[in-house]
Amino acid sequence: MKTDVLIIGGGPGGAAMAMFLVREGIKPVILEQEEFPRYHIGESLTGEGGQVLRRLGFEGEMTKREHPVKHGVRVFGTSGVNSWYVPVSARDKEWNLSFSTTWQVRRSDFDTMMLKEAETRGATVMQGTATKPLLADDGAVRGVTVRWPDGKSEDIETQIVLDCSGQATFLANQRVTGPKYLGNYDKQVAFFSQLTGAVRGSGTSGEEAKDNTLIFYAKKFHWAWFIPLDKDVVSVGMVTPNADFLAKKQTPEEFFRNELYDINPELRNRIPDLNLVEKVHVIPNYSYQVRGFCGKGFICIGDAHRFIDPIFSFGLTVTMREAEFAAPLVREYLEGRRRNGENPFSEHQVFCERGIDNLEDMIDLFWEQPFAFATFVYHRYPDQLTDAFAGRIYPTEHQPSPAVVGFRKMLKRTREYDKDDYSVPIGSRFHPERAAIWEPNSPVATTEQWMGAR
Amino acid sequence: MMKIPPKLKEYIDNNRGSLPPIIDLDEPLQIDSLRVVRLVAFLENDLGYRVEDEELIAENFATLRNLGELLATKTPTAPTAEVEPPPQQGIPTFLAKREK
Numbered sequence: 001m002k003t004d005v006l007i008i009g010g011g012p013g014g015a016a017m018a019m020f021l022v023r024e025g026i027k028p029v030i031l032e033q034e035e036f037p038r039y040h041i042g043e044s045l046t047g048e049g050g051q052v053l054r055r056l057g058f059e060g061e062m063t064k065r066e067h068p069v070k071h072g073v074r075v076f077g078t079s080g081v082n083s084w085y086v087p088v089s090a091r092d093k094e095w096n097l098s099f100s101t102t103w104q105v106r107r108s109d110f111d112t113m114m115l116k117e118a119e120t121r122g123a124t125v126m127q128g129t130a131t132k133p134l135l136a137d138d139g140a141v142r143g144v145t146v147r148w149p150d151g152k153s154e155d156i157e158t159q160i161v162l163d164c165s166g167q168a169t170f171l172a173n174q175r176v177t178g179p180k181y182l183g184n185y186d187k188q189v190a191f192f193s194q195l196t197g198a199v200r201g202s203g204t205s206g207e208e209a210k211d212n213t214l215i216f217y218a219k220k221f222h223w224a225w226f227i228p229l230d231k232d233v234v235s236v237g238m239v240t241p242n243a244d245f246l247a248k249k250q251t252p253e254e255f256f257r258n259e260l261y262d263i264n265p266e267l268r269n270r271i272p273d274l275n276l277v278e279k280v281h282v283i284p285n286y287s288y289q290v291r292g293f294c295g296k297g298f299i300c301i302g303d304a305h306r307f308i309d310p311i312f313s314f315g316l317t318v319t320m321r322e323a324e325f326a327a328p329l330v331r332e333y334l335e336g337r338r339r340n341g342e343n344p345f346s347e348h349q350v351f352c353e354r355g356i357d358n359l360e361d362m363i364d365l366f367w368e369q370p371f372a373f374a375t376f377v378y379h380r381y382p383d384q385l386t387d388a389f390a391g392r393i394y395p396t397e398h399q400p401s402p403a404v405v406g407f408r409k410m411l412k413r414t415r416e417y418d419k420d421d422y423s424v425p426i427g428s429r430f431h432p433e434r435a436a437i438w439e440p441n442s443p444v445a446t447t448e449q450w451m452g453a454r
Numbered sequence: 455m456m457k458i459p460p461k462l463k464e465y466i467d468n469n470r471g472s473l474p475p476i477i478d479l480d481e482p483l484q485i486d487s488l489r490v491v492r493l494v495a496f497l498e499n500d501l502g503y504r505v506e507d508e509e510l511i512a513e514n515f516a517t518l519r520n521l522g523e524l525l526a527t528k529t530p531t532a533p534t535a536e537v538e539p540p541p542q543q544g545i546p547t548f549l550a551k552r553e554k
Contacts, residue, residue, distance in 0.1 A: 082488035371487050372510035378488075379495040380507075406507045 003029040004334055006144065006158040007123075008130045008171075011040065013302040013319035014164035015114035018123035019056050020327035026334065027122045029156070031146060033129040036115055037108035041192060041281065042315045043227050043235050044070065044213050047088040047390030049317030050102030052324060061113065068104040068211030068228040073312070073389065074201075075215045077374075080266030084378050085207045086389045095398070097383055100390075104211060105316075106229045133161070133174050133298075140296035141176060159334055162326070163300040164319070167283075167307060169290060171300055178292025181425040184364065185287035185309045188221050189245050191256040192237030194278035199270045200228060213313060216264035220367055223311065224263045226270060233277060238263060239310070242284060253280040286310070289425045294345035299326050306356055309363050317391040318359075322352055350417055355394040357415055358404045360426060362388055365407040372410060376403055456522040465496055466518070479519040490515045502530035 005021060007014045010032030018028050045053070053062060072087040090100035119125045127149055134143040134155060143157040163171045172180045201208040214226035227235040238260050245255055253276075261268045286307055293305035302319025329338065329348055338344035362385075366373045377385045381403035393399055400408070400415075408415065413426070456479065467475040469489050476483070485493065493515065497503045503525060514524045 077486060077488045079486050082486050084488060084491075369511065371490060371512050371515075372507065374488060374491045375494050375510050376507075378491045379498070410507055410510075 001154060002157045003124075004159050005029070005162065005330060006031060006156055006160075007162045007164055008144065009164035009166060009168075009304070010036070010115045010118075010125060011111055011164060011166055011319075012114050012316055013166065013304070013323055014162075015111070015118040015123075016052065016056065016320040017162055017164055017301060017323035017326065018118040019114075019121055020324050021330060022118075022122045024327050024331040026331060027124070028162070029124045029126060029158075030115070030118065031126055031128050031130055031144075031156075032115070033127065035127065036112045038111075039278070039281070040107035040111060041190075041235075041237070041283070042310070042313075043107055043229060044104050044313035044316070045102040046313060046317040047090055047100050047102050048392055049320060050088070050100065051090060052317070052320040053103070055324075058113075058117075061117075062103050065109065065113070066230065067106075067110070068230065069209070070102050070104050071099075071205050071209040071212055072207065073213045073215060074207060075217060076264055076266045077217055078219070078264070080216070080264045080269070083266075084374055086377065086386060087206070089386045089390050091387070091392065091397075097386065104213070104227050104229060104235075106233075130165070130170055133171065133176050135176070136297070138296065141171075141298040159297065160330060161298045162330070163298060163304040164302065164323070166303040166319075167286065169288070169300075169304055171298055172290040172293070172305065176298060177290050177295070177300060177305070180288055180290045183287030183289055183306075183308060184360075184426060185221075187242050188239050188286070189242050189282060189284045190237055190239045190286065190310065191245075191252055191280055191282055192225075192235065193256065193276045193280045194229060194233050194235050195271065196232045196234075196275045196277055197271075197273055198226065198228075198234040198236070199272065200234070214270065215311065216267045217370065218263045220370075222263060224260065224267055225310070225313075226267070227313075234271075236260070236271065237310075252282045256280045291425070292343075292349075294349040295343050299330070299345055299348070301326060306353075308356065308360050311363060311366065312389060314359055314391060318356065321391065321394075325351065351395060354415075354417060355399070358388065358393045358399050361400075361404055361407045361411060361413065361415075364411055364413075364426070369410060376406065381406070456519065456526070458518055458522050459501060459525070461501060462497070462521070462525075463518070465493065469493070476518055479522070480517050482517060483515065483521075485515075487512065497525075503528050504531070 005026055005028035007017050007028050007030045010030045014030050018030055021028050070088060072085055074083050074085045076083045088100050088102050090098055115125060128146040130144045131147050132145045133141050136142045141161045143155055144161060145153055145155050147153050169180060171177050200210040201212055203209050211228045216224040221241055224238045229235050238256060248255055257274055287309060288307060290300060290305040293300035301322045303315060326348060329345055332338050333344055384401035384403040387401065466483060469485055473484060494505055497505055509524060514520055
């Protein structure tokens, strides 16, 4: 089988990628191994994530489907008494700042809507699993081998593969990309479920809006999220250090039930009873960065190349924005441009990396120096951090802002982009002994094996 | 003898909930970290001190003595100066005053 463009993964990254490609006149094939609807975590959009959906024409549909409207994020300090609030914001063409809204999404519904709409607009969706990449003599990706649900395998030949496989990081695990590094937040575990009967804000807009995201801070690397999914159900998750969970020798559900209330006093007020309506899910060791995630015949999008920390809900936004940025480049590639040189998408790669580096510096400072962070948000750079929280993080969006520059100074961190291999992953600087876990010659084959070996 | 601006002492005493006014320089201030953020805003906007980013560590705000030592290194710009966030060139601000 042959197609110009193959998208691996039919989540919101893959679906958005397909819809942006259709706008460029390209009809891609999307390969998705699971049957939709299916459960997935990552249920909140930032301001710019909402803007991507508006540009794709989903505003009416999102309203019709009654996805909760998010006006901002409220972060409760340790005592649960005080909080700071970041409103969802937008910028117009003149870069004037205004309040805006975005959405919370139940992923089973949202992802199905996105994938179906991608199909309606011209993409072909096929159920199957990519098992291995096909490489040309010069190392360019020229397709993938697919296993269909009936167990048969087939090669799909393409001009370009867009890896939207999320945390499965298909091309990185197949070592088509550069090495995959562990990030800073690789010793934590997230436990999450959904529940009813939670106490939400009482307002219709601003800080008290009923469908806002609430974050409950406990201490470094201990926190919980609260994300309304519909009129009754709220997604609640808790992040703790791995060691705490292992020491207790409890099942994930026992641990979740026993520990959740200890995170923050305000959380107990908000959740009088733990009426779980979804099983307790667990994701451990989730932080990583893939180098060289673009090359001849391939681009990795969103989680397929990097994930930092779920704290401020950047995942969906970043993946959909990267899809939007990549679409015109894919068209140019198919037109025969960008064929010379080592990496046809090197500028895109550095552009995306710079954006997430800005996020990483923000998140690292939040964990390292929460007091300084709160001072920046509340007092020093409210506008600039409103931008960052909305997901305006890229070089074309006045970044790095003075706030991010300040974070770097406090972290004693420099970022350089003028070298061939752009900036060095921060995770590897903190943990030089485990740099390049996925390097072909690494003595440790996988991250999981590395974790077991410690 | 350490000089603590009376307005600062008054501000802190008024922001300790039900706790009595501070009498000992080494007594922990016991104000919640988010109130300390407001204290920084007060120092900068109302008293005219500029607190550097690197000085935004909890220890500097733990006791009146630590705070006094921090301020001893500084000269207030004006008694009631309003310290604006540094402007970023070409970017209009809109929300900076949302708190007021």
